Amino acid sequence: MIPVTDMAGQKVGILGLGRSGLSAARALQAGGAEPVLWDDNPDARARAEAEGFVVEQLGSARAMQEIALLVVSPGIPHLYPEPNPVIAAAWEAGVPVDNDIGLFFRALGHGEWAAFDSPPKVVAVTGSNGKSTTSALIHHILEEAGKPVELAGNIGRGVLDLDPPEDGAVIVLELSSYQSELARALTPDIAVFTNLTADHLDRHGGLGGYFAAKRRLFAEGGPDRAVIGVDEPEGRFLANQIATAPGDDRLIRISSGTKLSGPGWQVFAKKGFLTEWRKGKQIGSIDLREVAGLPGAHNHQNACAAYAATRALGLGPRQIEAAMKTFEGLPHRSQIVAREGGVTFVNDSKATNVDSALKALLAFDRIRWVCGGLMKEGGLSALEPGLAHVSKAYVIGREAAQFALGLTGTEVEICTDMARAVEKAAADAEPGETVLLAPAAASFDQYDNFEKRGEDFAAQVARVLGR
Known part of the structure; x- marks a missing residue:
């Protein structure tokens, strides 16, 4: 405590x-x-x-x-x-x-901190998608490097339940917009912004209010270093506000899919390769295609954010690469639960909206797609770029028939429950294909939460495979 x-x-x-x-x-x-x-x-x-x-x-x-x-x-x-x-x-x-986040930052620096040779540092991660994976990956990389590190906030333990940090320790916090919008003190050493997509709009009075809640992490206390995803206009705006000159390396810009350039500090992933540039020179590169726990472009953005944060803490590129290769991913987020006969079974139950489900579909080539649940506003049309990757959809949920109507041009089988969907998908799957749970819907019509849905998927996979 x-x-x-x-x-x-x-x-x-x-x-x-x-x-x-x-x-x-x-x-x-x-x-x-x-x-x-x-x-x-x-x-x-x-x-x-x-x-x-x-x-x-x-x-x-x-x-x-x-x-x-x-x-x-x-x-x-x-x-x-x-x-x-x-x-x-x-x-x-x-x-x-x-709130408790504000209390946590107010409590920093008291007690034994003044006697530390290397005062503990705080890395705070926010954004719409990927912040849990990014936070967990930062924690994993530091742990593999032998650093004393704790993980808390919107993931793992409450911030005030943490053990008092030791000399040279790092605290990694995942912060939701609900947490950052009200905290009266926000003073991380390193702050990370992954991306922004529409979410929680009723709570924040619209997209502008939602972004403002995220932006507070960078505006209130001013981190020593900021890692900013610049794939959306909001990220580019935020990066521009932080930097005082083009070469200001207090800012590390990151991207998935776009090659970044300029005199500053950049980390980007393109065609499966992560590359670090600083002051016009390439510093490091990692082949992310070899990292099984981080499949797809959305996870490559998470990898860029974690790489940038840990580089800012002084770790070397090879240290980071070795640790990434042992990262197994988080439960219910592109989690590989089994491989059998050339077929991979992936649990992405956290893909509760269309945007996150699309990212999951784009991460794999040939998909037997388990989807459906309690539908959200906006329909399914935004999934269209990913449907070309789908061999067939197996729809679950009480609204399965209505959900299926939104998947025009895709072969669909209405299964209603998870057991039948996994049975059918596993029976139809061919070597090289992926059976993917990425529901694009909330879980509350059949499950208490997305975790329970993901656990059921994993259990049904184990049953079908006789494990």
């Missing part, structure tokens, strides 16, 4: 008692504060009371008069589509609102 000591002796309200809320309460209490907790869910309140915390409704004027700070869990909206009533009460009372 990382204690939060700068609120010692003061009452702090905690709104929302999921992982981050309870973690913040424990860290504040360990630092001498008096946390007062609330959640609309009675089960969550009962869990907090069982730990000995004070639980009180926080929305009244009296409650607001007693607290010096309100800490809000990331799932609770503070502005759009409308402010939570407790947050609105805090505004009215002039009580500052923060």
